Amino acid sequence: MVRRERALRACKARFEGKALDWRSRDCVRLAAHSMRSLGVATPLLKGLSYRSELAAAKALRDLGFADLVEAMDATNLVRVAPAMTWPGDIVAGPGRDSGAFRFSLSVVHSAGARRTLAFGPDGVCGVGSPDLTLPHVAWRVAPLTGGVAHG
Structure with a gap:
């Protein structure tokens, strides 16, 4: 759990309070x-590199994925x-x-996804409470549970 807290702090340091920038900061x-x-x-x-939403969607399609859920499933992380x-x-x-970004990715901040670090509707990354009454998919990030461990 200590490693998870460190990872979360690193994500917050790099992304929290910063605006979406397709060149360097997005949900992927x-x-x-x-x-x-x-x-x-x-x-x-x-x-992989892209500089706009259109280019990001094309890159996703070129990899053979219809959306970000398909791409995450390809990482072999456990749902x-x-x-x-x-x-x-x-x-x-x-x-x-609809389309490639009909789902967006976020990082769990509080266990049970009560709070997540995500890019909000205003385009700024921050910690918030997702509406879990809507459909969500989640993956355990742990190399020992099937995550790709090579690079």
């Missing part, structure tokens, strides 16, 4: 930062119920109405 990079901080490699992102999450785990919740 937030999730990847948490994964790497917890010792899980992110090979799907290796060599868990949002209520079973720990700090540093990843949650996908409702994003846009």
Whole structure:
């Protein structure tokens, strides 16, 4: 749990209070930062770069994924119920109405996803309480539970 708290602090230091920037700060990079901080490699992102929402959506399609949930499932992390999450785990919740970003990723701040670190509607990353009455998908970030451990 100490490692998870450190990983969460690292995510907050890098993202909290900062605006979405498709070149350097978005929900994918937030999730990847948490994964790497917890010792899980992110090979799907290796060599991937994009500078706009349109380019990010194209990159996702080029990798063969319709949305971010499909991409997260490809990491081989174990899905868990949002209520079973720990700090540093990843949650996908409702994003846009449709398309590649119909889900957006966030990092669990408080166990059970009661609070998450995410980019809000204003485009700024912060800690908030997701509406868990809406559909969410979550993954346990732990290299020993099936996460890709190479790079």
